[in-house]
Amino acid sequence: MKTVESALHKIQVVDVTKRFDADALGLPPVLDRITLDVAENEFLVLLGRSGCGKTTLLNIIAGLERASSGSVRVDAAAVSRPGGGKGMVFQQGALFPWLTAQQNVEFAARNRGVPAAERRALAQELLALVGLAGAEAKYPFELSGGMQQRVAIARALALDPHILLMDEPFGALDELTRIEMQNELLRVWAARRKTVVFVTHSISEALVLADRIVVLAPRPGRIVLERRIDLPRPRRRTDARLLALYDDIWGALQ
């Protein structure tokens, strides 16, 4: 039965608690016994206010931070370190400023041993996929915030990851660019199916993107609501069913 379960659950978060050292003073934990499964190729959104521990949870799944107790499994194997097919996109892009867009994407491919010629072709293909054909030779400082995030997505895809972890990737963008990027991400995701865990504090962003929304509340960080959204994409932001969900979620966040 174990094999069936791991096929269903790409990521398993079991009883994860996280305390920081400073919390020894009796403060509630950042994350309190979180249990959560993510199915293969599911688009899961972690939604919550600042300080609810959603980024911490993402970092623990990524292997960048350790849980104080509990465990995270990917394909039934415990996560102990970053990498290994878990691509990540950060809020501010985290591109290497000394590398061009092309070189940034190639950097990711290089570490998994893709030969130089293939790397070049792969990077061009991925940059084209995120709508940046022609910008290969640009340095990050020459790109707008939205374009930087496109490069960051292309770079994460160059790892050929099976999981894509996204930490408020559009949080620093203006509203219009943000909507564009959400559509872009869905387009890219349709072309390259991955299991996605996406962190945000925007309810409308969650509604447009997610197969399932998990709402976290702070102090102690815990799951207060879970909603599946079975509507086809692209979704109209003004769809009545989404608006009803919006109220549900807003209620849970109060």
Place this chain on the structure above:
Amino acid sequence: MMRRWRDVLYPVVVIGVILAAWQAGSELGWLRRVQFPPPSQLVQTLYQLVQEGYPEGIRLWAHLGITVERILLGYFAAIAIAIPLGLAIGWFRTLDHLTEPVIAFCRSVATLSLLPLAIVWFGTGEASKIFLIGYGCFWVMLSNVIAAVKLVDPVLIRAARTMDTDRLRLFTRVALPAALPRMFAGARVALGVGFMVIVGAEMIGTIHGLGALIMEARTFYRTDITMVGMFVIGALGFAIAVGLRRLEMRLLPWQDREAGRSQ
């Protein structure tokens, strides 16, 4: 393009006004010539220093040459040692903890207070001068290199780790390039220190060099020579700093220059 124009024009106008006021103040008798020789006299003195030299026979170029040589020897020796050492200390936390108090102390010692010691250790020849310049540059460069590595944006390291970057490449391909701009800034500051130390370092046992020229002039109340020497050192330091900046822009074309300008 407009901006370029202003970048050149404004300083020229400001300096021109200062010089004119200075000259006028001198002509009108508001400034004493011994204290503030007028620009016209400084130009004459400069001409004399180039043609005849001071003390007799040692021309300005000779002073300049020897000073540049001393600064560059001390400076590059300091940088060559400080870079690898600083990279190691910045990267390995234990090394940083171990060395931090020593570096903080050595950095705080005013370089010229070591002058008597430098003479005892290295004599009054070239070695003691180069040592003093090197000492001043070294600690500044070292602490800047350490800071450059420690202040590398942690999100870059995290991003690299999510891409399965091994520890060696994490250093050579991420931390090192990320630290370069701050290292360049450190190199510029260190050079400035070299120029501050040089006059003092050339006070001992020599009549060659711009510092020695200034000290010699002092003995005979040749304020004009002191000032010319001062300006030549300033111009030299400025020229080298501009050169370093050019080199930096060439080597690190990925830096946001507009952002750099406003900082």
